[in-house]
Structure formats: C-alpha cells, structure tokens
C-alpha cells in the first residue's frame with residue numbers, strides 16, 4: 001500500500017472555544033482509511049480529518065453528525081463535495097466515531113447545517129485549491145489557469161484534463177492554504193447545495209441493509225433486558241429469578257445499583273437478564289418477580305399535578321419579561337381576554353427504541369450505539385471502566401429516529417456496565433414498554449394568558465404565565481421552575497407588537513426525568529400563544545389572519561437581550577420574515593376560500609431554532625365529533641438550505657409529529673408509574689390521518705437555520721384554530737382525541 | 747424440529763417453540779432488516795410475508811411455522827428490485843428508514859392481491875404500520891406509483 005499523508009490544521013474561531021478543521025489527503029489502496037477503524041490515535045497533534053482519497057480517486061467524506069432521519073449524512077458531505085467539485089458518484093460517506101477532533105457532534109437543536117455548512121465549504125474549497133495547485137505543478141502552468149470540474153482539473157487554455165485520482169499524491173505534498181486564499185463557489189455554480197440529492201442510505205433502507213443500533217451483531221454477543229423500577233429512583237428490595245432461570249437461553253442475572261437524583265444521563269439501575277438472544281432476555285426479564293422500594297416519587301399523580309399547575313398559573317409568578325405597565329393596561333382595559341391551556345407529558349417513541357452494544361475488555365472499551373451525542377459517551381465510559389479516553393471508541397450507527405431521546409446516554413451506560421461485568425460484548429435491548437416508561441419526558445405544562453383590549457379593540461397588554469417542570473431539573477434537583485432558555489422558546493421571545501408585555505414563570509417540581517423533544521417548549525408555548533391570538537381575533541371580531549398580522553406588526557428587528565433572550569449576531573429576529581411566511585402560507589392555502597360544511601381553516605406562525613414557520617390547517621368535522629385533516633400548508637424560511645427535498649420531508653414529518661401530539665399522544669402517571677406502555681395507549685399518528693401536505697420553501701440568502709424542529713410548533717394551534725373556525729368550539733387542552741369532546745363555546 | 751423456508755432457503759429450528767419469528771430472524775439468522783418496534787402487533791415494523799401474506803413476525807411463534815415459507819425484506823427483491831423499492835427511491839420515502847422494511851413488506855402484500863388500490867384501500871392496508879418520522883404522504887404516492895395508478 002502506498003500511503004502518503006499530509007496533515008495540517010487551521011484554527012477557526014467558534015463561539016465558546018477553538019474548533020479545529022483539518023484536511024488530510026491519503027493516497028492509499030483499497031484498504032480502509034487509516035484512523036477510521038483503529039483506536040484513536042494517541043498523537044495529541046492529530047487534527048480533524050474530513051476528506052481522504054482512495055488511489056482510484058474515490059473521495060471519503062466524513063459525516064460527523066448523527067443521522068436520525070434528517071438527512072444530515074447526505075447534507076453536510078454534499079456541501080463539502082460540492083465545494084470540492086467532486087463527482088457525488090465517486091464519494092463515499094464515512095460515519096465518524098465520537099471524537100473531539102471533529103468538533104461538536106451533538107446532533108441536537110436543529111444545529112448541524114447552521115453550525116457546519118461554512119466549515120464544510122471551507123474544507124471542500126481547501127481540497128479543491130490543493131488539487132488545482134497539484135495539477136498546475138504537474139503541467140508546469142499557472143494555477144489560475146486550472147479549474148476543478150467534476151472530479152477532474154482542467155487546464156483551461158489547453159483543455160488538458162487530469163482526474164483527481166492522478167492529483168491526490170501531488171496535492172498531499174503541498175502546504176495547506178490559508179483561509180484567506182480560499183475561493184468559494186457562487187450559488188449558481190452549486191451542483192448539490194440547495195438541490196434535492198437522494199440520501200446516501202436510501203438503497204440500504206429499502207433493502208433491509210441499513211445498520212441501526214439494534215442491528216449490531218458481534219461474535220459472542222449477549223443480549224440483556226433490564227427490569228427498571230417503574231418509579232424514578234426506586235430501588236430493588238428483593239427479587240426472585242426462579243422462572244427466569246428456567247428459561248432456555250438465559251445465562252445470568254445481574255443487579256445494577258439504582259441511581260440517585262439528579263437523573264443526569266445516568267443508568268437508572270434495576271435487574272438485568274443476560275441471555276443468548278433478545279427474546280430470552282426480554283421474556284426472562286418479564287418473568288422476574290421483583291419487590292421495589294419505590295421511594296419519594298411514588299406520590300406522582302398526573303391528574304393532581306395538572307390541577308396544581310393550573311392553580312399555579314392563576315397566581316402571579318416570577319416576572320422574566322416586564323415591558324411597559326401590564327397592571328395599568330389590564331386595569332384600564334375595555335375588555336380582558338383570558339384563557340388557560342394545558343398540555344401533557346409526551347414520550348419521544350422513536351421507532352427504534354434505545355439500544356446499545358458495548359464490548360469492554362481489560363484495556364479497551366468499544367461502543368456501538370444510535371446516539372445523538374457520541375462524545376458524551378466518552379466520560380461515561382471512562383467513569384464506568386476506569387479506562388482512558390484513548391482506550392475508548394464510540395461507533396455511531398444509524399438512528400432509527402431519536403427526536404431528542406438519543407441525546408441521553410443512560411441506555412449506553414447500561415451496556416457498558418453489563419459488558420464490564422460479564423466480560424462479553426453485550427447488547428442492551430429496550431422493549432417499547434421500557435422506552436415509553438423510562439423516557440426523559442417532554443414537560444407537562446399549564447399556561448394562562450391575558451390580553452387587554454382598549455375601546456378601539458387594539459391589544460394594549462399581554463400577560464403570559466407558564467408553569468412546567470424544567471429540563472434543568474434533570475441536571476440539578478434544586479431547579480423547580482422554568483428557566484429562561486425554556487421560556488425563550490415561544491413565550492419570552494414573543495414577537496408581537498404590544499406595548500405592555502409581562503411573562504411570568506411559576507413553580508413546578510419534577511417527578512420524572514424531563515428531557516427535550518423535537519422543538520421542546522415551543523410545542524406548548526406556541527400552542528398557547530397562537531391559540532390565544534386566535535381568541536383575541538374572535539374577541540375583536542377580526543379575521544384570524546388579519547389579526548395575526550396586526551399582532552406581528554410592522555417589520556422590525558427584535559432586541560430581547562434585556563430579557564435574557566440571546567441571539568447570535570448573524571441571526572437577528574426579523575419580524576418581517578415571520579410576516580412573510582404567514583402571508584405566503586395564507587395565500588398558498590387559499591385563506592378565505594369557500595369551504596364545505598364542517599370544514600375550517602386555522603393559522604399559526606412560529607419562530608423557532610432561528611427559522612420562521614407558518615401553517616394553515618384545514619379540518620373537517622363530522623356531526624359526531626370525528627375529525628380529519630384533509631390539508632395542511634406549511635411555509636418555512638430557514639435561510640439558506642442544503643437539500644430542498646430533505647427540508648420538505650422534514651416539514652411533512654413535522655406535520656405528522658404535530659398532529660400526533662395534538663390528537664393522540666399523552667403520558668400520564670399514577671403512583672409515580674407511567675400509565676402508558678406501547679402504541680395501543682401511547683398513540684401516534686397512522687397513515688389514515690395523513691393530510692395532503694404542501695410545503696412552501698422561502699428562497700433566502702440568510703444564514704442557514706433550523707429545519708428538523710421548527711415545523712412542529714405551529715401545527716397544534718393551527719389545528720385548534722381550524723376547529724374553532726369550523727365549529728365555534730375552542731379546545732385548550734391537548735391531546736384532542738379522535739372524537740372532539742363537547743367543547744367550550746367561546 | 748421445525749423445518750421452514752426463509753427467503754427460499756431451507757432452515758431448521760430446534761429451540762423454544764414460543765420464540766417469536768422476529769427474534770429467530772434477527773438474532774439467530776442475523777436477518778436484521780426486519781425490525782422490532784413494539785413486540786405486540788401494534789406497529790408493523792416487523793412485517794414479513796408468510797406464504798406471501800403480510801404478518802407481524804413479533805406475533806407469530808416458531809411452533810406454528812413448521813413447513814412455512816417466509817420472505818423478509820432481504821428476500822423481497824431477490825429477482826431484481828421490487829417495483830415498490832424502485833418507487834420508494836423515486837419518491838425518496840425514507841427519513842430515518844427504520845420502519846421502511848415493514849412498510850414495503852406490507853405494501854407488497856397488498857399489491858399482490860390488489861394491484862390497483864385506491865386511497866382508501868391503501869390507508870386500510872397500511873394503517874398498521876407506524877412511521878414516527880411521518881413519511882406517510884410519500885408512502886401513499888410511492889404505492890400508487892408502483893401500482894401504476896395515476897396519482
């Protein structure tokens with residue numbers, strides 16, 4: 001094997017630290033690219049490696065973010081390939097292991113393209129420049145006469161052509177050019193960016209060949225299923241494994257100590273059944289007879305908690321935004337509009353439940369797992385095994401959905417603990433019941449909104465009280481009130497043009513693990529704010545769209561920094577973009593059109609993850625209260641995008657996700673135990689409820705913003721508003737169910 | 747001993763007759779294209795064909811399969827891509843992809859008996875297969891495409 005390696009590195013400033021991007025060119029044979037399957041290099045100087053080449057010119061491009069359905073394994077490598085002038089047909093995407101050298105790998109917060117598009121372009125432009133230089137050297141001509149074109153470099157004056165394959169070795173000898181020397185393609189030159197490339201995993205996914213966490217099979221691998229206490233932080237008092245041990249395939253029973261508060265991402269503990277196959281492990285686990293000491297969280301009852309939250313928002317809370325004089329506005333109101341909203345806990349329920357494989361030996365720990373944040377596994381594995389980071393390797397598989405669940409590595413810790421104890425590779429298998437009952441739940445919430453109208457019907461004041469268990473309680477048990485980053489997802493950052501605004505938070509302890517779910521607090525805060533806007537429209541006797549546009553008000557840049565809403569410099573909150581998507585979606589949906597009997601249109605607009613989204617939902621209600629959604633229009637301005645088709649697919653998916661939670665999904669607790677367990681009682685949308693969805697993509701040159709999450713928040717309120725338009729009945733609690741209960745007549 | 751055929755290959759099984767087919771496929775044969783999603787017949791991720799008919803492999807135990815012929819996603823396109831696999835690519839259906847084996851197997855079974863399903867028939871046949879990513883609109887379009895019906 002001929003192996004030529006040239007590595008250099010450059011530092012790029014990244015908020016909160018230095019991020020290193022490196023480019024390395026390998027000329028090697030057909031073998032695996034060095035560094036991909038080997039343990040991490042001990043060389044502290046080892047820089048990032050995003051691109052490498054095989055001898056035949058095949059480019060290997062690293063995908064360092066996790067693929068969970070958003071298409072990022074295609075998106076970011078395609079950006080690099082485009083800027084490098086690669087032939088996509090000669091690119092192989094290689095999934096990165098969890099390693100700090102790639103920079104941030106935490107695939108969360110709709111951040112991948114936002115955080116890495118520019119870096120991928122820089123890496124691609126660097127390689128292109130080096131290949132052009134290599135060609136110039138080979139021909140002895142001026143490099144400005146050489147242009148990379150579709151995996152070749154062309155000498156423009158003479159028309160001579162060299163393939164990338166013939167240039168890699170030469171390029172590897174060259175110094176890596178500085179950032180200031182790079183030339184970027186202009187948008188009209190893009191081959192892949194902004195187009196709808198099919199995802200690289202498409203064929204495997206339709207042929208049963210794609211490898212998810214659950215599909216890892218290692219020689220000698222054991223399967224484990226764990227009985228966890230149904231109440232958070234409960235402990236094993238005693239257990240009887242007689243029936244379990246009698247089951248063929250069961251090999252060992254191991255007790256894992258219970259975790260203590262705060263939850264963090266710790267394995268909760270329990271009794272593990274180790275077996276030679278998944279079924280023996282799962283079935284054997286179900287045959288265990290365990291007595292639990294349930295502990296303090298066994299008092300959690302979601303019906304009582306609902307009432308407590310609703311009581312809380314009746315009282316003044318802690319002000320986190322106080323603008324103008326809300327008390328005076330309410331005092332002098334001609335009319336006061338008030339409403340309360342409630343939404344339950346939700347579970348993520350990705351189609352692939354949590355699963356992980358670990359293989360721990362005396363001097364190495366290797367993990368295979370469908371995780372959103374692979375680097376977070378390293379300190380966990382260090383702590384469990386006592387090994388050093390360089391003795392730990394994190395392999396990231398495809399994720400069979402995640403939605404925020406697979407950011408938390410509790411299930412991976414279980415595998416590491418059990419592999420260490422058994423000395424064998426162990427896969428920890430979660431049943432659907434395990435998944436639903438041991439999630440990091442989306443918060444239950446209560447909200448109260450009040451708006452003052454003056455004699456002309458103008459909105460003079462807006463007061464919004466929120467109460468829900470905080471995500472931060474997962475990390476710090478003393479936190480029992482929403483924090484500003486949460487309120488900042490749709491409440492604190494209210495974009496309405498109202499003079500007097502007050503946002504307050506109320507206390508809400510957590511009795512279960514709280515986590516983040518696709519679009520987080522935007523889900524319920526958008527539901528309340530957009531429903532309430534529509535209630536104001538009704539009070540004012542105005543058309544919903546007209547009212548919403550009036551509330552959004554004149555185009556302006558919001559500065560909410562004094563209320564703790566931090567915005568990055570490149571991403572000002574422009575209300576004009578919110579107005580624009582609202583107008584666009586209304587136009588495309590035919591707002592105001594004649595509708596059949598029982599039908600109604602509802603609208604909602606939401607800014608989240610730096611994107612602007614508006615939706616119009618059309619509902620059709622039968623006399624018996626059954627309802628369907630024939631059509632949804634959704635418009636998104638997410639700035640520049642990488643893959644138009646995946647942006648659309650994410651919006652289509654968001655509509656389904658939003659309708660699921662609006663119609664069906666609800667997690668409740670009694671005696672501290674989660675009452676749902678599988679898709680019969682934790683229901684999610686099925687195909688027959690699928691609307692005809694029309695996605696309208698705004699062409700924008702603004703920096704890239706979120707795509708995977710922002711489509712979710714406007715759906716539930718647009719639906720509730722549509723139901724109001726169709727029926728005159730206002731629903732303020734989620735989920736609505738498949739048959740509308742006799743509702744409040746406004 | 748249970749003798750059965752999986753994707754045209756003769757197999758013998760001597761383990762616990764209560765083991766669901768799903769785990770036999772996934773763990774013993776490492777045919778991991780068939781997925782677990784619920785274990786209770788509620789999600790369709792585990793759908794395979796038993797004598798050409800879609801069944802939930804999580805809910806069929808091995809003791810019922812003596813002499814049976816099973817096709818999994820790995821065996822579906824044995825003689826070249828199934829029209830559904832082609833249509834799936836054309837409509838770029840998969841997001842995370844995890845449910846898609848079950849979707850395709852369910853759809854293939856429907857098309858085998860009803861080559862030209864209408865919207866309602868598609869929904870009825872596909873209702874048991876959940877896609878949490880929400881690819882349903884494209885699933886409908888791809889099925890219509892594969893069935894040759896105009897969409």
Ligand code: FES
Nearest residue numbers: 783784785790804
């Ligand atoms: S795993 Fe068989 S139907 Fe869900």
Ligand code: FES
Nearest residue numbers: 842843845877879
């Ligand atoms: S594509 Fe992800 S569950 Fe269907």
